[in-house]
Structure formats: C-alpha cells, structure tokens
Amino acid sequence: MIKTERLIMRPFNENDLDIIMNLYSNEEIMKHMPNDVMNVEKAQKHLYKVVGGWKEKPQVNFExxxxxxxDQKKIGxxxxxVNYETDTAMIGWLLLKEGWGKGYATEMTRALMDYSFDVLNVHRVCALCHPKNIGSWxxxxxxxxxxxxxFIQKCKYVKGDKIMWEDELEYAILESER
Structure with a gap:
C-alpha cells in the first residue's frame, strides 16, 4: 500500500470490478491507451489477472x-x-475524469517513483505515453x-476492428537524479 497526502494506492482485490469498468469502458479515458474499451467479461478477466499479480514470486506487477x-471513492x-534484471521500474496510471486537473497524477507519479527507488531498490524508473497525451507527459x-x-509507430492500438500503429514517448529518471 502506498499513501500520499490525498490518496491511497492499495492492491486490487476481487471487489474492484467497479473501478476497472469505470476506467476501461470509458472511450475518453482510453483514447490514448493501446487497448480498446472493455465490456464486463473482459474487465473481469483483467481484474482476475491483476489480483493474481500480487501472488507472483518474485512479484513483478504491482497494480x-x-x-x-x-471521500474514500475509487478514482483510478x-x-x-519491475524488471529485476535491469533494475528498472515502469510506472503508469489511469484516472477517472473527475480526478483530472487536480494534481492527483503528479502526486501518484512522485509516490510511485519513491516506492520504486526506496522499496523496490531500482536504479531507473520509466514511463510511456502517447505524444498526444499532453497532460501525461x-x-x-x-x-x-x-x-x-x-518512438515512431511503435505501439499497436486496437480500437474495435481498427488497428493503428501509434507513436510512443519514453520518459525516465535515475535514482541518482532525484
């Protein structure tokens, strides 16, 4: 569990289908993500997968x-x-629209970086985003x-029956640069 001034980030559990559906079924939220919006069946499979990630040894996925x-509302x-061979952590986030523009993403990013460096002891933290996702970069x-x-046309985006190759930006920071 990671706590910030205004947020709690805790492991997903079986009761979190609501936030998965609210995020992954929203076309505006998913606009800059490579996968298509999810229906309930896909969301349940995704939730099962991320809950299971907390049981892996060594643990590589912290969702x-x-x-x-x-207000104790789930907002994202x-x-x-973690790639333990390269001592690198890849971080990311999704927020419901009501969480946009409030500084939550910045607060989460800083906390994810701190956790990666201080608890997971990685050397480098990186993040990917779509070039048109100006808020994220x-x-x-x-x-x-x-x-x-x-990267030019690195990421395969599947939206309905349409497949597109989209650009991707990579950002990083080293532990020594904090």
Missing part, C-alpha cells in the same frame, strides 16, 4: 486501486512493473523525468 482519502488505478516532466525517446 493498485487509487482511492481518494477525502496505478501500476509499477507534462506530469512526467513536472516530476523531473526526461524524455529519452520518441
């Missing part, structure tokens, strides 16, 4: 529900994926991550 301390999800830059790459 968490994000809860507002103010955060993720850390501004958050990463605000957290002192540097843009290391702009």
């Amino acid at each position: 968490m529900a994000v809860i507002s301390k103010d 999800r955060s993720r850390i994926h 501004k958050v990463l830059e605000k957290c002192n991550m540097r843009r290391e790459a702009h």
Whole structure:
C-alpha cells in the first residue's frame, strides 16, 4: 500500500470490478491507451489477472486501486512493473475524469517513483505515453523525468476492428537524479 497526502494506492482485490469498468469502458479515458474499451467479461478477466499479480514470486506487477482519502471513492488505478534484471521500474496510471486537473497524477507519479527507488531498490524508473497525451507527459516532466525517446509507430492500438500503429514517448529518471 502506498499513501500520499490525498490518496491511497492499495492492491486490487476481487471487489474492484467497479473501478476497472469505470476506467476501461470509458472511450475518453482510453483514447490514448493501446487497448480498446472493455465490456464486463473482459474487465473481469483483467481484474482476475491483476489480483493474481500480487501472488507472483518474485512479484513483478504491482497494480493498485487509487482511492481518494477525502471521500474514500475509487478514482483510478496505478501500476509499477519491475524488471529485476535491469533494475528498472515502469510506472503508469489511469484516472477517472473527475480526478483530472487536480494534481492527483503528479502526486501518484512522485509516490510511485519513491516506492520504486526506496522499496523496490531500482536504479531507473520509466514511463510511456502517447505524444498526444499532453497532460501525461507534462506530469512526467513536472516530476523531473526526461524524455529519452520518441518512438515512431511503435505501439499497436486496437480500437474495435481498427488497428493503428501509434507513436510512443519514453520518459525516465535515475535514482541518482532525484
């Protein structure tokens, strides 16, 4: 569990289908994500997978529900994926629209970075985002991550029966740069 001033990020459990559905069935939230919106069946499978990730040894996926301390509402999800061979953590997040523009993404990013460096003892933290997702890359830059790459048509986006190859930005920060 990771706590910030305004948020709690805790492991997903079987009772979190609501936040998965609210995030992954919303076309506006999923606009800059490679996968299509989910129906209930796909959301249940996804939830089963992320809950199971907490049982892996060694654990590489840390998928968490994000809860507002103010009203105890689930407002998003955060993720850390660790590659122990390279001592690298990949972080990411999704927020419901009511959480946009409130500084939650910045708060989550800083906490995910701190957890990755201080608890998981990685050397490097990175994050990926779509170039058109200006809000996300501004958050990463605000957290002192540097843009290391702009990959051309690297990410396969599947939206309905349509397949598109989209660009992807990679940001990173080293433990020594905090």
